[in-house]
Amino acid sequence: MSADGAILVIGRGPTPPPRSVRRYLTSADVHIQTVIDQLPFVGRDDELRNATRALTAAEHRGVLLVGEAGVGKSRLAAEVLARISGNGRTVAHCYATVATSAIPFGALASLIPADLPTSNPLRAAAEHLTADRRLVLAVDDAHLLDDASVALLQYLMRHDLARVLCTARPEWPGTLDLVSVPLEALGRDDADALLESLLGGPVDATTRHLVWTNSRGNPLYVKEIVAAGRHSGVLAPSAAGWCWDGPLELSGRLAEVVDHSLDRLAPAHRRALEVVAYGEPLELDLLSSLTTPEVVDDLEAQGLVRVETSRSRAHVRLGHPLYGTRLRATCPTLRARSHRRALADGVEAFGARRGGDLLRVVTWRLDGGSPASPELLARAAQQALTAQDWELAERLCREVVAQGETWRVGLVLGLVLMYRRRCEQAEDVLAATMKESSPESQVQLACIRAFNLFFGLGRLDEALDVLDSTSDVPEEQQHTLLHTGLTFAVEYAPLGLVRVGAAMLMESPGWAATAGQQVLSYCQLFAGRSREALASVAANEQAVLSWRDRFPGLRNGAEGIRTEALLHAGDFDAAESRGRRMLADVLEESRWAVTQAPPRLLLSRLARLRGQAGTAVRMIAESVEYTEAPLMWDLLMLAELAQSLALNGQPERAEEVLARAAYGLHPSWRMAGFAVSLARPWVLAASGRVAEAATAALETAAMTRAHGAHADEIVALHDAARFGADTSGRLAALAMTRQEPLTQAYAAHACARAAHEPRALETTASAFMRCGATLYAAEALAEASRLHRLAGKLREAEQLARQAGVLTARFDRATTPGLVVGSSLASLTPRQLEIARLAVTGLTNSEIAVRLTISKRTVDNHLHTTYAALGLTGRTGLRTIFGLA
Template structure:
């Protein structure tokens, strides 16, 4: 049996409905596979533990036409024909009491069984729990006899927790996203995906982490379940569903033009399709993602092509007005075997690249190349190849295209792409600048001239001083290109550690994009990534994590796209700040390049993140290896992004036990960052140096004059308190770090405070700080830092921390005992021990010492 996860509130509600005075019972109502029976299992186990006699039965299609068929096992063999209902009630009332009757699939009950349950409930002979599908046999709850509890799918967090508990180990982020997308939170589908994935080897464990390899295949029991939920389909219904399987989400108007209206009504009634609002449109989706997988797998090839030709023709007939319409038409024409013009392929490829659908962009580019249109799509194809980790191939392709007969405008457009590839793909700043100079000729249209300025400034932002480049971002440009320059300005501000201004620039870019007239512009993920980093580094950990996860869920199909992998670095950083070492290391591993070859610019960030996470977890060997790879991946063209590497180096040295060298390396990293105006990296490195024992308080305090974010202020306060050996200030700094979500730094500040109090002879204050530290660290795992390795700290036990936390939340000793499934006397003893360790006399003082729960 799979673990019981994510239904704690529902379980308590149902138990209350079955055990409270004047309550009759409950009805769990929801579609198949959402876990109604699993919850009923937990309820039965709890009821039996409290001495309630439980009678359980299962309604089926076979028993639905037999009087008392589903309940036969609990009824007497000598049912009198004159009054069978009375005999059934008499038998059950004479049995063990209190009595609870649990019925699975109550929508299949016969009328006699429904009548018996009515009588038992109304006369108080039994409490009743039923599970049922929505919309069927609603008498028991519509008449007020039972409390109705709608039962839906698991949330994403619940699904992830269930996966980890079922597999007894962590699941990589991409695989958990894939399984969440495939199951849509349906626990039964999730379980069958796991079972089938393990059986065929698609889901396997590597280095302690589970991951899914390849696409989801519907086979075995999983395919049977999906087919069972689809049921028998009339030809018109199947036709509509197959069209939807190749197009969802699709406009209701388009789908309705291709199928019978009555079929759509029937399918919506059966919950096989969903009709939703999306902006100004009404769109249709399949009732579950796995329906599409099954329908596509079972649709004959010729019919599939016919469907896609029909979809393309239908959309073209509507005018193809939306941004993504050309991509859809081109895809359907390619898959449907229809003729497709080079003009359409080129336009669709540009749209796909703008939407960051890398897979589709590459496919459309290759189709255009096959049709002899390399010069038409070269500027897109070059970017696709670069981000597909083939910058050498991109350079060869673009160089070849640029030798052909091209106009100056076309040459400059291709030259800009080639220069970007040379700079960001191959790390050759000189060659990139030379190509830009060659194509920047007199007479170019204004928009192309401005675009070349944007490209040149973006490249300079990676290897020139931040202030110099920042000044050049104020050049006047055409409105639609000003957005690109403002993004470069945001990047400079991010390097400079001016995080609030980064968010202001991103806000401006988003607003300007909307003002240019696009009804639903594609989000710019570069802007969103910069916002993530600014939030994380500026002390808004929870917001950064939330935004990064939102982006991840949107982009997980294209996580090989350069730049989106940096989301792992944000998430790993947030996990490090929370003291979640294993999670930080797992995320950093997922985000780092897996194979050797041409390193790209974001690889330096990913590998530096891996080195830092491994160092935090005390894995010196892995930290050294990741740092060596990061050093090798650095290019002079990427000097500013490469500053993450020396910042990580100090932590690798600390993980190897050389704290003096780590301190020296941190100061050196701060100096290198300062030389380029990378004050964000400088502040981090100075704070690390302070944690390693160097007084950097004056430099950090000076930085707060231009970096007004709360994290840098907390860095300065922490360094100052350490330099002045001020344990009380360290305690206050810990509170500031906790407010920012930087739990790791809070624990270190408290550890230092405890050590200083003890050195200064204040044992009680030392114990209090140490206890606060233990409370802060209750969720830490695999965390190794010099401050937390200090000896002589007085910690509460894990159970004492738990009791103390519950006590500060306002629970009585009896309530704590019930929550922890122990006795009140044990809780009394724990609290007495806690008071002794901390030198306090009661809960008020305890709350003062530990802080609110």
């Protein structure tokens, strides 16, 4: 055999032995192609390179791919085979199984004669295999090879007749002289890429987190989770991409894959693993007391559990999350209850002194059918609330209510109901609890109840009345009430008044000064003074950290202000980095769903400003709630979704979403109302109504200016300028008192458009690019190109058009009026352009005439002139020019 011969050992397949090597090679090729078709090849670049080099280099005899079941050994081997195949090589495959492991040459039986001579079977088998001197032999699961087959492979390698690529489990001693290439599970990014490749499209963040948590990057598990989700219908496409909506149930192939690891367990080992499934993370000493140390050692050696040590304390977790799902699903009811009671007894026997022990014991007692006192249930409910396990917290509270002692859990139950979007029920519970509670708890109850009334139900007057009803309290509690009231005022009151309240708090001692400083930071942010807000947050940082245990909300608020201010200041990269980290933390900790709103809003806006309209839609659509009684944060999400849909070229859907937001808007939610107003011009523009969009943007600018919300005013004025209005004077005045690069670029853009200065527009485009606002840069370049073309400077026009094209080529379906005004449309008058935009939306000439309050004949004439100027015959060509065909 020549040195370029090779033996490839790959994943197991059920193909029966054919009558000839040629037929077997054909069937094996089909098997390999099936592997490739079923599981996309993602990542593994280093492993692929190393394995290919080891298999083909003159100094090696082959390579061993080592990894746990499902990590993709077979898929990688197939990719290696695709790399080295050709050049006259012939490929053959074998699949070692448990059944063949006890039969001499069992794995290779399909490739060698059954009547080998007994004198020297190895040599005879080798001669038969190497009759074709360009053979590539593929064999799978080397850890299941029989001794004779291993000896044959060694013979072939020792005589330099072949090279070998084996796949095997880690427990195989690896008796062959091969270069080892270990395979671990995929990393998070590669696992996400595999998931999206399997589904053929984007997947929402919550689903990506769910699949990652339950697969831990095992490609086979990813594939089977996807198959199970699609089969049951809980995994389906949505506006945000593929979305998982329902429980993860192990059935079919996925259950078989997990059972393959669990079915080999002895009864004692399985029972011990069930205990871990119900109690993880479980103290090692506790588990050992419920089983034996030997059993625990065996489970760890098999990789079914892992032992983690932290601060000299050892805890046991399952080796894979899916083990727990399957064990709990298949454990008989009575045995499951017995496990839970044993866990509760065990923790109590050890003293139940550690944090969270009470919650665990009470939960196990309830699940095990044992009663618990209202006092213990109430304390456990508080712990569940702290852990943000809303479902468990409500369940524990309901147990207390059923025992007639609602007063013990009214505060916790009210919070849980609010977190679960049942704000009317929360108000009923909190109102009843305030009547029965002690004076010491009145302020805390009042603040929570007022928070629910304002942010959940939009009932400002009632919220303020609740705060006023508890005003006769010590000074520190008065500060708490004032801070809660200022939290509302930031949303509904002119910012000048809010500053006065912030100053009052800042003059107070203790935490109140810290809280007052943060309110001031909010005011600076909303007033469009982002750099001042960043400096204020930095100056307050140490004080916020010193109060993080008593007032954790201050730290969250500081992070939100800092991230939002970075966006307004034009530091998009830093804002995105923080936003992604915030969202990842929320998803990882399964916090209140509403806490996803700030990072999602931020990331969606960043995507829009970069021209990634589809990404923006998916980011925000993942967590939008379409409820009859939306919370204030829901309206912010709906407004952002409407604007993203408009940019994405979906005007009808954008209008529907915006209508939902407007319907749910309460008068006291002023800042949320500004968000809805900022979205409205873009919904109009997406329908071709650019003149109306400009008017709407100017109206929004006037409203926000009166409120002191100059950050929103700046955005509204810039939008109006992009729609053709001259807002250069006001934007220039605002930019003079603010040093934020993005605000400066907004003002420069408006001034350059008003002055029809193409060179100034080029400079503005560069300023936008430095911030990361690619969409605005492309618009500025497109407008500069149009102006050069109108002036007859065709070379300059074409150069700028190409620069704009380079930017727009990276966009994801982003469409704005400023982008579609290309060379073909530059010759149209403003009225002709306005009519053309309305025409491509599908309106008839009569409908356009009504919309613009002009005659139908005027519309007919303008369209006729437009078609002639553009060399078109009708609306189909017009839609092509606007990028809508």
